[in-house]
Amino acid sequence: MDVTVREVPGPEGITAARTLPAAWYSNPAHFEAEIQNVWRRQWLCIGDESDMPAAGAWRAIVAGGLPVLLVRDKQGALRAFLNVCRHRAAPLCEPGDDGSGSLISCPYHAWLYRLDGSLARAHGVGEPEGFDTADFSLKPLGLATWRRWVFLHADDAAKAPHFGPMAAAIAGYPVEAMHLVLSESHERPFNWKVLLENYSENYHTPFVHPEIDTSSSHDYPMLADGLTLYAWDRPLRPTTDAGVRMATLLPGEPGWEELGSAPTAVPYDVGSYLTLWPNLMLNVFPDASLAMWMEPLSANRTVVHRRLYAHPGADADAVAAQVSAHRLVHLQDIDICASVQRTHDAGVNADGVLATVEERGVFFVHQHIRRAMGDAAQ
Ligand code: FES
Numbered sequence: 550m551d552v553t554v555r556e557v558p559g560p561e562g563i564t565a566a567r568t569l570p571a572a573w574y575s576n577p578a579h580f581e582a583e584i585q586n587v588w589r590r591q592w593l594c595i596g597d598e599s600d601m602p603a604a605g606a607w608r609a610i611v612a613g614g615l616p617v618l619l620v621r622d623k624q625g626a627l628r629a630f631l632n633v634c635r636h637r638a639a640p641l642c643e644p645g646d647d648g649s650g651s652l653i654s655c656p657y658h659a660w661l662y663r664l665d666g667s668l669a670r671a672h673g674v675g676e677p678e679g680f681d682t683a684d685f686s687l688k689p690l691g692l693a694t695w696r697r698w699v700f701l702h703a704d705d706a707a708k709a710p711h712f713g714p715m716a717a718a719i720a721g722y723p724v725e726a727m728h729l730v731l732s733e734s735h736e737r738p739f740n741w742k743v744l745l746e747n748y749s750e751n752y753h754t755p756f757v758h759p760e761i762d763t764s765s766s767h768d769y770p771m772l773a774d775g776l777t778l779y780a781w782d783r784p785l786r787p788t789t790d791a792g793v794r795m796a797t798l799l800p801g802e803p804g805w806e807e808l809g810s811a812p813t814a815v816p817y818d819v820g821s822y823l824t825l826w827p828n829l830m831l832n833v834f835p836d837a838s839l840a841m842w843m844e845p846l847s848a849n850r851t852v853v854h855r856r857l858y859a860h861p862g863a864d865a866d867a868v869a870a871q872v873s874a875h876r877l878v879h880l881q882d883i884d885i886c887a888s889v890q891r892t893h894d895a896g897v898n899a900d901g902v903l904a905t906v907e908e909r910g911v912f913f914v915h916q917h918i919r920r921a922m923g924d925a926a927q
């Protein structure tokens with residue numbers, strides 16, 4: 550019997566931690582400060598690669614409140630620009646809309662841009678003093694791909710994203726080769742942090758998700774490093790041949806794949822869970838993977854995108870069971886998050902504490918938001 554026991558230290562400071570005030574989830578001024586201090590300063594997940602435009606096409610999105618135009622040139626290079634015409638600020642394309650061709654035409658006065666963002670022609674502009682089309686390209690934004698997800702940074706000079714060693718824990722997991730089996734995006738009635746907190750703890754699972762079997766002595770180690778929070782199930786279960794098996798293997802470590810054949814057919818029984826600050830949540834199971842990312846609309850409205858992936862050739866019934874299990878769990882989380890948001894919207898503070906082991910992930914979220922807000926939160 551292989552037994553690996555890994556020491557997982559708790560974070561310093563959690564015993565003195567208190568919950569965040571209601572205003573941090575409901576006040577429009579606080580929300581705007583978060584946009585500036587978090588969403589405009591971090592790499593944001595903006596989609597799966599399959600959400601990106603094809604060669605010679607573009608698509609408008611909103612990311613961290615910014616109007617963004619994603620453009621793939623005919624050679625296949627993907628770029629991101631502010632979706633703002635350099636004449637008088639018209640959007641080149643409405644959010645959610647697509648276009649294709651050799652030139653992008655502004656709908657207002659028909660200035661034309663190439664797919665590399667440069668201004669090709671400023672129709673009828675006359676002779677503004679010092680005007681040179683070379684100075685009026687679309688403003689570029691940072692863009693990078695990690696695994697199969699695309700990330701955007703509001704600062705075009707930003708370095709490549711680095712999510713830290715915990716993100717490498719799923720290096721051996723073949724998510725790029727998996728097939729997309731569910732794609733959903735919904736506007737939800739809560740602040741983005743409410744869902745991030747919910748995702749980052751397992752404390753609520755027996756109560757909010759009673760159908761998930763937590764009776765098998767699960768442990769739930771959790772590590773935080775930089776922008777990444779990483780948690781994983783450590784099932785302690787009888788096996789047919791070896792009595793009891795305790796598995797504390799990071800995905801990609803030798804033997805981890807065996808967990809896929811652990812004696813369980815119960816969704817959420819064996820998994821790894823990554824939170825990439827501030828907006829990507831990633832579940833990695835032996836037979837499926839679920840990615841969720843968020844776009845904040847206001848203090849109490851958030852778009853939640855979900856994508857579920859399965860291995861090629863996966864049994865259709867098993868995939869359907871995964872889809873319905875994940876949908877049920879997600880909707881249960883959505884309901885409790887919406888309820889919590891109603892308290893925040895009423896301006897009532899819980900003045901609470903955090904469970905010192907179970908809510909290490911909530912502490913991770915709070916540390917990041919407190920650090921990012923600094924004086925802006927006063
Ligand atoms: S605003 Fe785009 S051409 Fe005038």
Ligand SMILES: [Fe+2]
Nearest residue numbers: 747757758882
């Ligand atoms: Fe949950």
